[in-house]
Amino acid sequence: MKIAIIGGGPAGLYSAILLKKQRPEAEITVHERNRADDTFGFGVVFSDATLDNFEKHDPPSYRRITQEFAYWDDIAVHFRGTVHRVGGNGFCGCSRRKLLLILQERARELGVTLNFEADIADEAHLADADLVVLADGINSRFREKYIAHFEPEVDLRSNMFAWMGSTRPLDAFTFIFQETEWGPFIAHAYQYEAGRSTWIFETDPETFDRAGLASLNEKQSAERMAEIFGWFLQGHPILTNRSTWRNFPMIRSKRWVRDNMVLLGDAKATAHFSIGSGTKLAMEDAIALADAMQGAPTVAAALEEYEQGRREEVEKTQHAADVSLVWFEHVERFWDFDPVQFAFGVMTRAKAITYDNLTLRAPDFVREVDQAFAKQVRAKGFDVDVEKPLAPMFQPLRLREMTLANRAVVSPMCMYSAKEGVPGDFHLVHYGSRALGGAGLIFTEMTCVAPDARITPGCTGLWNDEQEAVWRRIVDFIHANSAAKICLQLGHAGRKGATKLMWDGMDRPLEQGGWDVISASPIPYFPDSQMPREMDRAAMDRVKAEFVAAAERGEACGFDMLELHCAHGYLLASFISPLTNQRTDAYGGSLANRLRYPLEIFEALRSAWPSHKPMSVRISATDWADGGITGDDAVKIARAFAEAGVDLVDVSTGQTVRDSQPVYGRMFQTPFSDQVRNEARVATMCVGNITTSDQVNTILAAGRADLVALGRPHLVDPGFTMKAAAWYAAEGVFCPLQYLPGKEQIFRNSERDRQEFEELKIKAKPKTRAELKAEATKPLAAE
Ligand SMILES: Cc1cc2nc3c(=O)[nH]c(=O)nc-3n(C[C@H](O)[C@H](O)[C@H](O)COP(=O)(O)OP(=O)(O)OC[C@H]3O[C@@H](n4cnc5c(N)ncnc54)[C@H](O)[C@@H]3O)c2cc1C
Ligand SMILES: Cc1cc2nc3c(=O)[nH]c(=O)nc-3n(C[C@H](O)[C@H](O)[C@H](O)COP(=O)(O)O)c2cc1C
Numbered sequence: 070m071k072i073a074i075i076g077g078g079p080a081g082l083y084s085a086i087l088l089k090k091q092r093p094e095a096e097i098t099v100h101e102r103n104r105a106d107d108t109f110g111f112g113v114v115f116s117d118a119t120l121d122n123f124e125k126h127d128p129p130s131y132r133r134i135t136q137e138f139a140y141w142d143d144i145a146v147h148f149r150g151t152v153h154r155v156g157g158n159g160f161c162g163c164s165r166r167k168l169l170l171i172l173q174e175r176a177r178e179l180g181v182t183l184n185f186e187a188d189i190a191d192e193a194h195l196a197d198a199d200l201v202v203l204a205d206g207i208n209s210r211f212r213e214k215y216i217a218h219f220e221p222e223v224d225l226r227s228n229m230f231a232w233m234g235s236t237r238p239l240d241a242f243t244f245i246f247q248e249t250e251w252g253p254f255i256a257h258a259y260q261y262e263a264g265r266s267t268w269i270f271e272t273d274p275e276t277f278d279r280a281g282l283a284s285l286n287e288k289q290s291a292e293r294m295a296e297i298f299g300w301f302l303q304g305h306p307i308l309t310n311r312s313t314w315r316n317f318p319m320i321r322s323k324r325w326v327r328d329n330m331v332l333l334g335d336a337k338a339t340a341h342f343s344i345g346s347g348t349k350l351a352m353e354d355a356i357a358l359a360d361a362m363q364g365a366p367t368v369a370a371a372l373e374e375y376e377q378g379r380r381e382e383v384e385k386t387q388h389a390a391d392v393s394l395v396w397f398e399h400v401e402r403f404w405d406f407d408p409v410q411f412a413f414g415v416m417t418r419a420k421a422i423t424y425d426n427l428t429l430r431a432p433d434f435v436r437e438v439d440q441a442f443a444k445q446v447r448a449k450g451f452d453v454d455v456e457k458p459l460a461p462m463f464q465p466l467r468l469r470e471m472t473l474a475n476r477a478v479v480s481p482m483c484m485y486s487a488k489e490g491v492p493g494d495f496h497l498v499h500y501g502s503r504a505l506g507g508a509g510l511i512f513t514e515m516t517c518v519a520p521d522a523r524i525t526p527g528c529t530g531l532w533n534d535e536q537e538a539v540w541r542r543i544v545d546f547i548h549a550n551s552a553a554k555i556c557l558q559l560g561h562a563g564r565k566g567a568t569k570l571m572w573d574g575m576d577r578p579l580e581q582g583g584w585d586v587i588s589a590s591p592i593p594y595f596p597d598s599q600m601p602r603e604m605d606r607a608a609m610d611r612v613k614a615e616f617v618a619a620a621e622r623g624e625a626c627g628f629d630m631l632e633l634h635c636a637h638g639y640l641l642a643s644f645i646s647p648l649t650n651q652r653t654d655a656y657g658g659s660l661a662n663r664l665r666y667p668l669e670i671f672e673a674l675r676s677a678w679p680s681h682k683p684m685s686v687r688i689s690a691t692d693w694a695d696g697g698i699t700g701d702d703a704v705k706i707a708r709a710f711a712e713a714g715v716d717l718v719d720v721s722t723g724q725t726v727r728d729s730q731p732v733y734g735r736m737f738q739t740p741f742s743d744q745v746r747n748e749a750r751v752a753t754m755c756v757g758n759i760t761t762s763d764q765v766n767t768i769l770a771a772g773r774a775d776l777v778a779l780g781r782p783h784l785v786d787p788g789f790t791m792k793a794a795a796w797y798a799a800e801g802v803f804c805p806l807q808y809l810p811g812k813e814q815i816f817r818n819s820e821r822d823r824q825e826f827e828e829l830k831i832k833a834k835p836k837t838r839a840e841l842k843a844e845a846t847k848p849l850a851a852e
Contacts, residue, residue: 350386
């Protein structure tokens with residue numbers, strides 16, 4: 070077999086090694102345009118888990134690599150004169166040059182031909198190869214040559230960055246967030262061998278311009294960085310090696326294989342440097358390719374297996390990298406945070422590290438985070454314990470004169486079980502049991518302001534006395550038997566009205582017994598949905614009056630809070646999104662115009678609703694569709710409602726148009742809450758695939774939301790909050806007298822379970838290489 074590899078970076082060399090080990094008879098050549106020791110970059114970084122993988126696949130190169138490595142365990146975050154260190158991370162760094170020399174040496178030893186100073190312009194003269202590996206890096210010539218086939222998507226990110234180096238020794242992966250006269254600069258720095266560290270500098274484009282970096286040469290910009298970070302460098306210089314400032318390209322390729330050619334490493338996909346995974350991905354691609362080649366009957370079958378098997382892992386890493394890079398791009402959002410909360414945000418930005426996970430690894434750090442959170446709560450006039458604070462989830466929150474005992478919320482969820490809009494026994498038990506389960510705030514399902522405002526025939530309403538009486542009974546039960554507060558969500562279905570019950574076909578039009586529907590513009594939801602009538606001013610006045618009347622009934626029922634539903638493509642959302650609003654009058658066109666009617670309703674409700682009671686608005690912070698609402702729009706929408714007196718923005722997403730493309734995942738809507746809260750400076754509630762109390766605490770402690778709503782988890786577990794309270798030893802959680810024995814038992818058991826769990830986790834955690842190295846070099850204690 071003949072294998073030609075274009076590119077002698079980590080992906081090309083490591084795949085040559087693994088393939089040659091597997092097929093000693095194969096003729097393998099690596100073509101590299103540079104000279105053998107002519108390499109850019111400073112150090113590369115690997116996690117312990119990646120090194121385990123290398124050890125399994127080629128012990129000799131693993132041994133040589135690890136002999137050369139610098140190990141560290143801590144991440145250090147420097148911000149506004151403070152430093153926070155978190156241990157247990159298990160990372161190591163090595164010089165990129167040494168790594169490549171080791172891989173070259175190992176490849177030669179195995180009989181791979183290394184063809185340096187060979188710039189391959191055309192793969193035609195490699196035509197006799199059975200397999201051509203395209204490992205030609207981020208600017209891959211061959212990916213571009215076959216662009217129509219590979220279909221790469223290149224997302225050039227806004228921040229500017231440059232790879233530099235220093236002689237400054239470091240004993241931790243170090244992030245420095247530095248305020249300057251031009252704006253914020255960030256350094257991502259780590260040591261890779263004695264007396265050598267990698268420094269990646271990053272800044273936003275405006276700060277870059279203000280600092281005049283565009284007109285400085287490599288040496289001058291290194292000097293500028295040395296000035297900015299001089300206080301930390303302690304006289305050590307900043308070094309350069311092709312250290313130009315660039316924008317990071319996030320590359321994703323639709324296809325990785327073309328005939329017998331396969332893309333590997335940066336050529337096929339990149340991952341932002343802030344998660345330190347570029348070289349790891351490149352070498353793990355090589356492992357995946359070799360594994361696929363091992364068993365497959367033909368090269369074509371192997372390449373198909375490589376692409377299919379590897380894609381998910383690469384996309385997961387890219388997703389984590391995306392989340393991380395977005396955090397760094399928007400660092401100014403957090404610039405006025407308490408430093409410990411800021412550091413917690415850095416640690417948890419990419420979702421892999423959480424509140425509970427940090428509690429195990431760095432309990433003192435998490436205690437400090439909790440204390441800072443409790444201090445903020447105390448500053449709002451609550452008499453909470455700051456020395457031994459409760460977890461953020463169990464800290465109270467006040468909105469106007471309504472006080473919530475904790476931050477867990479039952480999200481609004483239609484039960485589709487009302488008759489003529491009248492809630493039944495099911496609703497009393499449903500809402501009542503969730504209140505008894507300890508949640509701080511319960512939202513009603515979308516309760517409709519008129520018969521023709523309903524989504525389905527099973528939706529609850531609040532337009533007549535009978536409905537009002539049943540809602541009053543539910544509210545009274547909750548007030549009499551729990552510490553929960555209850556918020557009435559009022560809505561109008563708009564063009565999504567007159568549809569079937571969820572279990573009969575969500576959003577599908579009713580075949581019989583439907584009613585006329587209205588919307589901002591006459592656009593049906595499905596092509597076969599009812600054509601909505603465009604609202605005229607008379608209809609707007611009628612609906613506004615219906616909202617106000619329903620709110621007045623809500624006040625008569627005793628609801629503690631009122632939410633206006635402006636999300637999910639229903640009537641008011643249909644005004645806000647340009648995808649559903651094509652009006653040419655004062656209610657269409659610009660965002661300000663599109664917001665006019667929803668704001669008008671909000672203002673009418675705000676006047677009708679008692680001034681001591683809070684109001685929220687639910688928005689779709691993105692339509693997940695081209696031309697639709699984006700996170701930036703959501704900030705403007707939130708600001709407009711805040712000016713009109715909203716106390717909380719309930720940040721949901723999507724459901725505007727049926728062909729949207731949501732990106733699901735754990736806590737997938739939380740970044741929008743984060744953006745709205747920290748850019749529009751308004752309190753937010755986040756929601757969406759949040760399933761554990763650990764996630765709730767992670768979100769709250771990082772300042773990404775003020776309240777956390779859970780929908781589906783509450784459908785199966787009314788006692789979610791009680792269980793979480795037991796886990797975090799939040800004794801003060803409300804429990805009905807009738808249930809006290811259950812509370813005592815779960816608190817007792819949880820204390821023991823938690824201890825056992827922590828011991829198990831600590832025992833099961835293998836020592837990091839940094840810990841092992843520290844133990845091996847520790848002087849023996851005197852007898
Ligand atoms: C300027 C720069 C500095 C970097 N510094 C660091 C750092 O300090 N630390 C870190 O962790 N990561 C660094 N990275 C990122 C990291 O190098 C990559 O993520 C990783 O090397 C990817 O490995 P690869 O083998 O896919 O590609 P590369 O390492 O880019 O290797 C591709 C190789 O292909 C060769 N090549 C390209 N085209 C041809 C051709 N037509 N014919 C022959 N040869 C060709 C190139 O010369 C190169 O050697 C840096 C990247 C850049 C661009
Ligand atoms: C059965 C069901 C009914 C829902 N009804 C409503 C509703 O009436 N009003 C609303 O704003 N959101 C509604 N939602 C959306 C939820 O409030 C929540 O935003 C969504 O389920 C995501 O949260 P989760 O992942 O915790 O379930 C509903 C969700 C479900 C599962």
